[in-house]
Amino acid sequence: xxxxxxxxxxxxxxxxxxxxxxxxxxxxxxxxxxxxxxxxxxxxxxxxxxxxxxxxxxxxxxxxxxxxxxxxxxxxxxx
Numbered sequence: 001x002x003x004x005x006x007x008x009x010x011x012x013x014x015x016x017x018x019x020x021x022x023x024x025x026x027x028x029x030x031x032x033x034x035x036x037x038x039x040x041x042x043x044x045x046x047x048x049x050x051x052x053x054x055x056x057x058x059x060x061x062x063x064x065x066x067x068x069x070x071x072x073x074x075x076x077x078x079x
Contacts, residue, residue, distance in 0.1 A: 011046050 005018045027035065
């Protein structure tokens with residue numbers, strides 16, 4: 001018997017799975033398409049959230065590292 005394994009991409013990471021770990025749910029072809037569609041939608045949402053997080057981090061970084069009153073190289077105190 002051959003020892004097959006493959007990588008499964010889940011919303012929280014990737015896992016290597018062997019055939020011995022799988023269980024058939026005997027889905028109909030339409031149900032398989034629905035599951036694939038659901039998986040694709042979840043992946044897109046997760047990807048969009050990651051992109052939004054990166055954009056927010058970049059904006060915060062710019063706000064924290066660039067003074068609001070122009071480029072200054074000397075410290076100052078607000079009173």
